[in-house]
Amino acid sequence: MMYTTRKLKIGKTQRLDELAHEAGQVYTAVVVLFWRVVRHNAHWLSKYAMMRLVRSLSLHSQTVQAIIDTFFESLDSWRARRKTNPDAHPPRRRRWFHAIPFKESAISLKNGILKLSTGKGNEPVTMPWKYAKPKFCEISFNGKAYVLNATYVINTQNQVTGTDTAGIDLGEIHIAVVATEKGVIIANGRVLRSKRRYQNKVKAHFSRKMDKRKKGSRRWKQLNKAKKKTLTGLNNQINDILHKQTTKVVEAMNNDGVSTVGIGDLRDIRQNVDYGKKANQKIHQMPAGKVREMITYKAKRVGMAVRITDESYTSQTCPKCGRRHKPGNRNYKCPCGFKYHRDGVGAVNIRQKTMYRELVPVVGEMNPPVGLRYIA
Secondary structure, three states: EEEEEEEEEEEEOOOHHHHHHHHHHHHHHHHHHHHHHHHHHHHOOOHOOOOOOOHOOOOHHHHHHHHHOOOOOOHHHHHHOOOOOOOOOOOOOOOOOOEEEEEEEEEEOOOEEEOOOOOOOOEEEEOOOOOOOEEEEEEOOOOEEEEEEEEEEEOOOOOOOOOOOEEEOOOOEEEEEEEEEEEEEEEHHHHHHHHHHHHHHHHHHOOOHHOOOOOHHHHHHHHHHHHHHHHHHHHHHHHHHHHHHHHHHHHHHHHHHHEEEEEEEEOOOOOOOOOOHHHHHHHHHHOHHHHHHHHHHHHOOOOEEEEEEEOOOOOOOOOOOOEEOOOOOOEEOOOOEEEHHHHHHHHHHOOOHHHOOOOOOOOOOOOOOOOEOOOO
Protein backbone atom coordinates (compact mmCIF):
# COMPACT_ATOMS: atom_id res chain seq x y z
CA MET A 1 0.00 0.00 0.00
CA MET A 2 1.34 3.43 -0.98
CA TYR A 3 0.18 6.95 -0.22
CA THR A 4 0.18 10.28 -2.02
CA THR A 5 -0.51 13.75 -0.62
CA ARG A 6 -2.27 16.87 -1.90
CA LYS A 7 -1.50 20.21 -0.28
CA LEU A 8 -3.63 23.33 0.11
CA LYS A 9 -2.53 26.59 1.75
CA ILE A 10 -5.39 27.78 3.98
CA GLY A 11 -3.88 30.89 5.60
CA LYS A 12 -3.59 31.83 9.26
CA THR A 13 -6.64 32.36 11.47
CA GLN A 14 -7.30 32.63 15.18
CA ARG A 15 -9.46 29.49 15.01
CA LEU A 16 -6.59 27.40 13.62
CA ASP A 17 -4.21 28.92 16.19
CA GLU A 18 -6.56 27.79 18.95
CA LEU A 19 -6.84 24.27 17.54
CA ALA A 20 -3.07 23.97 17.05
CA HIS A 21 -2.53 25.15 20.64
CA GLU A 22 -5.08 22.64 21.93
CA ALA A 23 -3.30 19.90 19.97
CA GLY A 24 -0.05 21.03 21.58
CA GLN A 25 -1.67 20.82 25.00
CA VAL A 26 -2.80 17.26 24.29
CA TYR A 27 0.68 16.22 23.13
CA THR A 28 2.26 17.87 26.19
CA ALA A 29 -0.19 16.05 28.49
CA VAL A 30 0.82 12.74 26.89
CA VAL A 31 4.55 13.48 27.30
CA VAL A 32 4.19 14.60 30.93
CA LEU A 33 1.93 11.71 31.95
CA PHE A 34 4.04 9.04 30.26
CA TRP A 35 7.37 10.08 31.79
CA ARG A 36 5.81 10.83 35.19
CA VAL A 37 4.54 7.24 35.39
CA VAL A 38 7.95 5.95 34.27
CA ARG A 39 9.69 8.05 36.90
CA HIS A 40 7.41 7.23 39.85
CA ASN A 41 6.19 3.72 39.01
CA ALA A 42 8.85 2.36 36.63
CA HIS A 43 6.04 1.43 34.25
CA TRP A 44 5.54 2.26 30.58
CA LEU A 45 1.94 3.17 29.84
CA SER A 46 0.55 1.50 26.72
CA LYS A 47 -0.92 3.52 23.89
CA TYR A 48 -4.40 2.21 24.67
CA ALA A 49 -4.10 3.14 28.35
CA MET A 50 -3.03 6.65 27.31
CA MET A 51 -6.08 6.95 25.03
CA ARG A 52 -8.34 6.27 28.01
CA LEU A 53 -6.57 8.85 30.19
CA VAL A 54 -6.12 11.82 27.83
CA ARG A 55 -9.18 13.71 26.53
CA SER A 56 -10.01 17.06 24.92
CA LEU A 57 -13.29 18.94 24.66
CA SER A 58 -12.06 21.06 21.73
CA LEU A 59 -10.85 18.29 19.43
CA HIS A 60 -12.37 15.21 17.84
CA SER A 61 -11.65 12.01 19.77
CA GLN A 62 -9.91 10.54 16.71
CA THR A 63 -7.70 13.64 16.49
CA VAL A 64 -6.63 13.08 20.11
CA GLN A 65 -5.87 9.44 19.30
CA ALA A 66 -3.82 10.50 16.27
CA ILE A 67 -1.75 12.86 18.45
CA ILE A 68 -1.16 10.03 20.93
CA ASP A 69 -0.13 7.82 17.99
CA THR A 70 2.47 10.46 17.05
CA PHE A 71 4.11 10.25 20.47
CA PHE A 72 4.22 6.46 20.54
CA GLU A 73 5.58 6.31 16.98
CA SER A 74 8.41 8.62 18.09
CA LEU A 75 8.95 6.42 21.14
CA ASP A 76 9.17 3.25 19.03
CA SER A 77 11.52 4.99 16.61
CA TRP A 78 13.81 5.99 19.51
CA ARG A 79 13.81 2.46 20.94
CA ALA A 80 14.86 1.05 17.57
CA ARG A 81 17.39 3.81 16.94
CA ARG A 82 19.20 3.55 20.28
CA LYS A 83 20.33 0.01 19.39
CA THR A 84 22.79 1.52 16.91
CA ASN A 85 23.03 5.05 18.34
CA PRO A 86 23.30 5.21 22.18
CA ASP A 87 23.16 9.03 22.01
CA ALA A 88 19.65 9.07 20.49
CA HIS A 89 17.16 11.03 22.63
CA PRO A 90 13.59 9.92 23.50
CA PRO A 91 10.59 12.22 22.85
CA ARG A 92 10.49 14.40 25.99
CA ARG A 93 9.98 17.92 24.66
CA ARG A 94 6.69 19.67 25.37
CA ARG A 95 4.94 21.58 22.59
CA TRP A 96 2.97 24.80 22.67
CA PHE A 97 1.59 24.08 19.19
CA HIS A 98 1.16 20.80 17.31
CA ALA A 99 -0.09 19.75 13.88
CA ILE A 100 -3.83 18.97 13.85
CA PRO A 101 -4.51 15.47 12.48
CA PHE A 102 -7.91 14.24 11.27
CA LYS A 103 -8.65 10.54 10.75
CA GLU A 104 -11.13 9.26 8.16
CA SER A 105 -14.05 9.23 10.61
CA ALA A 106 -13.60 12.98 11.22
CA ILE A 107 -13.55 13.82 7.48
CA SER A 108 -16.59 14.37 5.26
CA LEU A 109 -17.00 15.75 1.73
CA LYS A 110 -20.27 17.08 0.34
CA ASN A 111 -20.99 19.39 -2.60
CA GLY A 112 -17.32 20.31 -2.98
CA ILE A 113 -16.91 21.30 0.69
CA LEU A 114 -14.43 19.40 2.84
CA LYS A 115 -15.51 19.31 6.48
CA LEU A 116 -13.07 18.39 9.27
CA SER A 117 -14.82 17.66 12.54
CA THR A 118 -13.45 19.03 15.82
CA GLY A 119 -15.84 17.13 18.07
CA LYS A 120 -19.49 17.18 18.99
CA GLY A 121 -20.83 20.70 19.55
CA ASN A 122 -17.73 22.38 18.06
CA GLU A 123 -17.55 24.30 14.80
CA PRO A 124 -15.85 22.16 12.12
CA VAL A 125 -13.04 23.35 9.86
CA THR A 126 -14.42 23.74 6.32
CA MET A 127 -12.87 24.60 2.96
CA PRO A 128 -13.65 24.14 -0.77
CA TRP A 129 -12.20 20.87 -2.14
CA LYS A 130 -12.30 19.74 -5.77
CA TYR A 131 -10.78 16.29 -5.22
CA ALA A 132 -12.09 13.04 -3.76
CA LYS A 133 -12.46 12.44 -0.03
CA PRO A 134 -9.01 11.90 1.54
CA LYS A 135 -8.05 9.00 3.79
CA PHE A 136 -6.29 11.24 6.32
CA CYS A 137 -5.79 14.99 6.77
CA GLU A 138 -3.36 17.09 8.77
CA ILE A 139 -3.20 20.85 9.22
CA SER A 140 0.31 22.10 9.96
CA PHE A 141 2.04 25.50 10.11
CA ASN A 142 4.89 26.17 7.65
CA GLY A 143 6.13 29.36 9.32
CA LYS A 144 3.82 31.71 7.41
CA ALA A 145 0.48 30.00 7.01
CA TYR A 146 -1.40 26.83 7.79
CA VAL A 147 -1.29 24.09 5.16
CA LEU A 148 -3.70 21.20 4.70
CA ASN A 149 -2.01 17.90 3.81
CA ALA A 150 -4.58 15.43 2.46
CA THR A 151 -3.44 11.80 2.14
CA TYR A 152 -4.79 9.30 -0.40
CA VAL A 153 -4.15 5.60 -0.85
CA ILE A 154 -2.81 4.59 -4.28
CA ASN A 155 -2.39 1.15 -5.77
CA THR A 156 1.25 0.31 -6.61
CA GLN A 157 0.79 -3.30 -7.65
CA ASN A 158 1.79 -4.53 -11.11
CA GLN A 159 3.30 -1.20 -12.16
CA VAL A 160 6.86 -2.52 -12.53
CA THR A 161 7.49 -5.09 -15.26
CA GLY A 162 11.30 -5.44 -14.97
CA THR A 163 13.34 -7.75 -12.76
CA ASP A 164 16.63 -5.84 -12.45
CA THR A 165 18.22 -4.62 -9.20
CA ALA A 166 19.75 -1.16 -8.75
CA GLY A 167 22.37 -0.01 -6.26
CA ILE A 168 22.44 3.64 -5.16
CA ASP A 169 25.43 5.39 -3.61
CA LEU A 170 24.46 8.69 -1.95
CA GLY A 171 27.14 11.33 -1.68
CA GLU A 172 28.15 14.93 -1.03
CA ILE A 173 29.50 15.76 -4.49
CA HIS A 174 26.89 13.79 -6.44
CA ILE A 175 23.34 13.57 -5.12
CA ALA A 176 23.04 9.91 -6.10
CA VAL A 177 24.92 7.43 -8.28
CA VAL A 178 22.84 4.52 -9.57
CA ALA A 179 24.13 1.21 -10.93
CA THR A 180 21.85 -1.07 -12.95
CA GLU A 181 22.49 -3.97 -15.29
CA LYS A 182 22.63 -1.50 -18.20
CA GLY A 183 25.19 0.88 -16.65
CA VAL A 184 25.82 3.66 -14.14
CA ILE A 185 23.79 6.88 -13.85
CA ILE A 186 25.08 9.96 -11.97
CA ALA A 187 22.69 12.62 -10.63
CA ASN A 188 24.83 15.74 -10.79
CA GLY A 189 24.99 17.74 -7.55
CA ARG A 190 26.97 20.77 -8.71
CA VAL A 191 24.04 23.23 -8.52
CA LEU A 192 23.07 21.85 -5.11
CA ARG A 193 26.60 22.37 -3.76
CA SER A 194 26.57 25.92 -5.10
CA LYS A 195 23.30 26.65 -3.29
CA ARG A 196 24.68 25.12 -0.09
CA ARG A 197 27.80 27.29 -0.24
CA TYR A 198 25.72 30.41 -0.85
CA GLN A 199 23.42 29.41 2.02
CA ASN A 200 26.42 29.24 4.38
CA LYS A 201 27.62 32.66 3.20
CA VAL A 202 24.16 34.15 3.80
CA LYS A 203 24.08 32.74 7.33
CA ALA A 204 27.54 34.12 8.09
CA HIS A 205 26.68 37.52 6.56
CA PHE A 206 23.56 38.03 8.65
CA SER A 207 25.16 36.59 11.79
CA ARG A 208 27.98 39.15 11.61
CA LYS A 209 25.49 42.02 11.25
CA MET A 210 23.16 40.72 13.98
CA ASP A 211 26.03 40.23 16.43
CA LYS A 212 26.68 43.98 16.29
CA ARG A 213 23.10 44.79 17.31
CA LYS A 214 21.33 44.32 20.58
CA LYS A 215 19.19 41.19 20.51
CA GLY A 216 15.52 42.12 20.31
CA SER A 217 16.15 45.64 19.02
CA ARG A 218 14.29 46.98 15.98
CA ARG A 219 17.34 46.63 13.68
CA TRP A 220 18.06 43.12 15.01
CA LYS A 221 14.48 42.08 14.22
CA GLN A 222 14.74 43.56 10.72
CA LEU A 223 17.92 41.61 10.05
CA ASN A 224 16.43 38.43 11.48
CA LYS A 225 13.36 38.80 9.26
CA ALA A 226 15.52 39.37 6.17
CA LYS A 227 17.67 36.36 7.10
CA LYS A 228 14.65 34.05 7.44
CA LYS A 229 13.19 35.30 4.15
CA THR A 230 16.44 34.71 2.24
CA LEU A 231 17.03 31.29 3.77
CA THR A 232 13.43 30.22 3.08
CA GLY A 233 13.94 31.04 -0.60
CA LEU A 234 17.19 29.08 -0.69
CA ASN A 235 15.61 26.09 1.08
CA ASN A 236 12.83 26.08 -1.52
CA GLN A 237 15.42 26.10 -4.31
CA ILE A 238 17.33 23.24 -2.67
CA ASN A 239 14.14 21.18 -2.30
CA ASP A 240 13.33 21.86 -5.95
CA ILE A 241 16.76 20.50 -6.98
CA LEU A 242 16.37 17.40 -4.83
CA HIS A 243 12.86 16.67 -6.10
CA LYS A 244 13.76 17.06 -9.77
CA GLN A 245 16.95 15.02 -9.54
CA THR A 246 15.41 12.19 -7.51
CA THR A 247 12.45 12.08 -9.92
CA LYS A 248 14.89 11.70 -12.82
CA VAL A 249 16.72 8.95 -10.94
CA VAL A 250 13.52 6.94 -10.38
CA GLU A 251 12.42 7.47 -13.99
CA ALA A 252 15.82 6.24 -15.23
CA MET A 253 15.59 3.13 -13.02
CA ASN A 254 12.06 2.48 -14.22
CA ASN A 255 13.20 2.75 -17.86
CA ASP A 256 15.99 0.24 -17.11
CA GLY A 257 13.47 -2.28 -15.76
CA VAL A 258 14.43 -2.04 -12.08
CA SER A 259 12.16 -3.78 -9.56
CA THR A 260 14.42 -3.74 -6.46
CA VAL A 261 16.49 -0.79 -5.20
CA GLY A 262 19.36 -1.04 -2.71
CA ILE A 263 20.35 2.28 -1.09
CA GLY A 264 23.65 2.63 0.76
CA ASP A 265 23.22 3.18 4.50
CA LEU A 266 24.73 6.53 5.57
CA ARG A 267 22.69 7.06 8.73
CA ASP A 268 25.66 6.71 11.11
CA ILE A 269 28.36 8.21 8.89
CA ARG A 270 29.45 10.72 11.57
CA GLN A 271 28.88 8.54 14.59
CA ASN A 272 32.44 7.49 15.43
CA VAL A 273 34.69 9.31 12.93
CA ASP A 274 35.99 12.89 12.92
CA TYR A 275 36.62 13.94 9.31
CA GLY A 276 37.99 17.38 10.16
CA LYS A 277 36.22 20.73 10.49
CA LYS A 278 35.70 21.43 6.78
CA ALA A 279 34.70 17.88 5.87
CA ASN A 280 32.44 17.60 8.94
CA GLN A 281 30.45 20.64 7.78
CA LYS A 282 29.99 19.20 4.29
CA ILE A 283 28.98 15.78 5.58
CA HIS A 284 26.65 17.31 8.19
CA GLN A 285 24.88 19.32 5.46
CA MET A 286 24.80 16.43 2.99
CA PRO A 287 21.07 15.77 2.36
CA ALA A 288 21.52 11.99 2.24
CA GLY A 289 18.54 11.32 4.53
CA LYS A 290 16.21 13.54 2.51
CA VAL A 291 17.42 12.06 -0.79
CA ARG A 292 16.93 8.52 0.56
CA GLU A 293 13.41 9.39 1.70
CA MET A 294 12.50 10.97 -1.66
CA ILE A 295 13.86 8.08 -3.71
CA THR A 296 12.16 5.58 -1.40
CA TYR A 297 8.63 6.93 -1.68
CA LYS A 298 8.95 7.72 -5.39
CA ALA A 299 10.28 4.23 -6.13
CA LYS A 300 7.57 2.58 -4.02
CA ARG A 301 4.95 4.69 -5.80
CA VAL A 302 5.76 2.87 -9.07
CA GLY A 303 5.99 -0.53 -7.37
CA MET A 304 9.72 -0.91 -6.67
CA ALA A 305 10.93 -2.61 -3.49
CA VAL A 306 13.49 -0.56 -1.52
CA ARG A 307 16.16 -1.93 0.83
CA ILE A 308 18.81 -0.24 2.96
CA THR A 309 22.18 -1.88 2.25
CA ASP A 310 25.37 -1.75 4.31
CA GLU A 311 27.90 0.12 2.21
CA SER A 312 31.08 -0.76 4.15
CA TYR A 313 34.12 -0.80 1.83
CA THR A 314 31.93 -0.51 -1.28
CA SER A 315 33.94 2.48 -2.56
CA GLN A 316 37.26 0.73 -1.83
CA THR A 317 36.64 -2.76 -3.23
CA CYS A 318 37.52 -3.43 -6.86
CA PRO A 319 34.45 -4.80 -8.71
CA LYS A 320 36.74 -6.82 -10.99
CA CYS A 321 39.26 -8.55 -8.70
CA GLY A 322 37.73 -7.98 -5.24
CA ARG A 323 40.84 -6.43 -3.68
CA ARG A 324 40.53 -3.34 -1.48
CA HIS A 325 42.20 -0.20 -2.67
CA LYS A 326 41.44 3.26 -1.26
CA PRO A 327 41.31 5.84 -4.09
CA GLY A 328 43.11 9.15 -3.68
CA ASN A 329 40.76 11.20 -5.88
CA ARG A 330 37.46 10.90 -7.75
CA ASN A 331 38.85 8.18 -10.05
CA TYR A 332 39.27 4.62 -8.85
CA LYS A 333 42.40 2.84 -10.09
CA CYS A 334 43.11 -0.71 -8.95
CA PRO A 335 46.57 -2.35 -9.25
CA CYS A 336 44.86 -5.03 -11.37
CA GLY A 337 44.33 -2.41 -14.07
CA PHE A 338 40.65 -1.66 -13.45
CA LYS A 339 39.71 2.05 -13.76
CA TYR A 340 36.35 3.70 -13.12
CA HIS A 341 34.53 6.58 -11.40
CA ARG A 342 34.84 6.16 -7.61
CA ASP A 343 31.15 6.74 -6.85
CA GLY A 344 30.27 4.40 -9.71
CA VAL A 345 32.36 1.68 -8.05
CA GLY A 346 30.43 2.24 -4.81
CA ALA A 347 27.05 2.01 -6.58
CA VAL A 348 28.06 -1.19 -8.42
CA ASN A 349 29.20 -2.83 -5.18
CA ILE A 350 26.02 -1.75 -3.36
CA ARG A 351 24.04 -3.39 -6.18
CA GLN A 352 26.06 -6.60 -5.76
CA LYS A 353 25.48 -6.56 -1.99
CA THR A 354 21.75 -6.00 -2.50
CA MET A 355 21.54 -8.93 -4.91
CA TYR A 356 23.90 -11.44 -3.26
CA ARG A 357 24.42 -10.03 0.29
CA GLU A 358 28.15 -9.94 -0.43
CA LEU A 359 30.59 -8.37 -2.87
CA VAL A 360 30.69 -10.45 -6.05
CA PRO A 361 33.08 -9.60 -8.95
CA VAL A 362 31.41 -8.03 -11.99
CA VAL A 363 31.61 -10.03 -15.22
CA GLY A 364 32.49 -8.04 -18.35
CA GLU A 365 33.39 -4.40 -18.98
CA MET A 366 31.49 -1.51 -17.41
CA ASN A 367 30.02 1.23 -19.61
CA PRO A 368 30.99 4.87 -18.93
CA PRO A 369 28.62 6.66 -16.48
CA VAL A 370 25.67 8.66 -17.81
CA GLY A 371 24.92 12.05 -16.18
CA LEU A 372 21.60 13.53 -15.09
CA ARG A 373 21.77 17.33 -14.89
CA TYR A 374 19.45 19.65 -13.00
CA ILE A 375 17.42 22.00 -15.20
CA ALA A 376 15.61 24.84 -13.42
